[in-house]
Amino acid sequence: MLMPDPNRTHPALPGTVYLVGGGPGDPDLLTVRAARLIAQADVLVYDHLIGDGILDLARPDAEIIYAGKEASKHTLPQDDINHLLVQLAQKYRCVVRLKGGDPFIFGRGGEELEILARHGVPFQVVPGVTAAAGCAAYAGFPLTHRDHAQVLVFATGHLKDGTVNLDWQALARPKQTVVFYMGIAGLGEISRQMIAHGLPPQTPAGVVQQGTTRQQRVVVADLATLEAKVQEAGITTPALIFVGGVLQLQPQLSWFEPQAAAETA
Known part of the structure; x- marks a missing residue:
């Protein structure tokens, strides 16, 4: 279980989870806002289909968590990912959930946001090139x-x-x-x-x-x-x-x- 960061100004307040579309593979197809949020993130939770070079935009001190899903091979079950995002929002101010393509087109983005909304975690959605x-x-x-x-x-x-x-x-x-x-x-x-x-x-x-x-x-x-x-x-x-x-x-x-x-x- 992730514990709240004692150095955080308001550890009891949730951070914001940004559901970010990483595009179809070519890093040049990232939106400007997606690239900016990846560079600002305290922690990134990323999927299998993230293009080469995109994670290189992250801060050197950012925590990077792989939550990829391949055919018949899931690093984390979807329910675990949903609740992980809630836990991370209690520790970090800026949580980026990075998905291939667009997070709302067969990306299970809606399922993840339902859990965040249920727990009162603020979130924003950044569309990507599907x-x-x-x-x-x-x-x-x-x-x-x-x-x-x-x-x-x-x-x-x-x-x-x-x-x-x-x-x-x-x-x-x-x-x-x-x-x-x-x-x-x-x-x-x-x-x-x-x-x-x-x-x-x-x-x-x-x-x-x-x-x-x-x-x-x-x-x-x-x-x-x-x-x-x-x-x-x-x-x-x-x-x-x-x-x-x-x-x-x-x-x-x-x-x-x-x-x-x-x-x-």
Whole structure:
């Protein structure tokens, strides 16, 4: 159990927890406010998908706590993280909870703030560039386009109970882009369900692994062949799945060269 800091002016008063979006990976995509808070923080609690170099912005004397979650491997259970933030707010004035992408888009940010609110801990939210926007931009296709997609849908490919039981009828509609977070393990099922509920097998689809970073890899195919091509390429997490007509623009609009970025870093 963390004890209140005796050197603090008002040890009985909670500090502020800043729920900060760390962006999709490239540290240049941090917001100015996110970078400023990371540099000011007394303590940072950070997730697995924080881009290289972002923690370098922290003060040398800041406490750094890893609370990352990988597939079937959680450093701290979510309930423990929620209560850790409450404890840290009793010890420090500035607590930064640093999450990949945007904390309110499949980042469990709402769950953490519910606990803080219940305990009377002040908090603020700093949005970040969500992975869908960052990965699509760096992979070379828009998420919306007047000719291809008038609707944009974000879905999780991994529900709390471990299933992939989604509203397939709503997801498998034409003229929209669907982005699946945390769905690589269920890619085959996602493709089959999208086809079974009405999308043509030739619907453009793709996967972006470690988007916006020097390790970015992109596979573009169609729903019928995407799983096989992803397996052939050896694509693993972290990665996002994209489905929709905008993917056909990728060969024309691709601009980011990870190898060139690595050589100039």
